[in-house]
Amino acid sequence: MKKLGITSLSLALALGLSTLPVMLQAAPMSVNQVATATSAVAQAPTNKVGTSVAKKEQAMTTDDARVNVNTATAEDFAQVMNGVGLKKGQAIIRYRDELGPFTAIDQLQEVPGIGAALFERNKDRLKL
Known part of the structure; x- marks a missing residue:
């Protein structure tokens, strides 16, 4: 058995x-x-607008994904730049309206709220 x-x-x-x-x-x-x-x-971290940073990184593969600091809207800055939301985008535009167009991309560091680290993280996404 x-x-x-x-x-x-x-x-x-x-x-x-x-x-x-x-x-x-x-x-x-x-x-x-x-x-x-x-x-x-x-x-996947997200910014204040709600888009994931991974999507932003993926969008950076073309030259069209670069933002012109002299013509962009606050929404453009928030969409393309890592760590920049609508408030900082509006601060960039306010600075540009008060002092005129940027003559160098490095001038973006003079905008209140845009420090050296934030600028270094995004300098490849900016153009004049």
């Missing part, structure tokens, strides 16, 4: 393991892949 139970158990185990490769190929995503994809989306 014991031999019959062990034989049955061995047979069931063998059949179960033989279908494992088929089940692994049919699975669209493992639990770890789903958890990784979900956490990557959840961890």
Whole structure:
């Protein structure tokens, strides 16, 4: 009787393991892949406008994604520049309206709220 139970158990185990490769190929995503994809989306930082920084980084691949400091609107600054929302975009425009157009991109550091670190992070996204 014991031999019959062990034989049955061995047979069931063998059949179960033989279908494992088929089940692994049919699975669209493992639990770890789903958890990784979900956490990557959840961890993407966002700015005040609500767009993710990852989307901004992706948009920076073309020259069209650069913002002209003398003609851009506050929304343009907020959309293209990392760490700049509507308030800082409006501060840039206010500075430009009061003192005239920028003659060098480095002058952007003179705008209240735009420090050296923020400028360095975004200087590749700016043009005259």
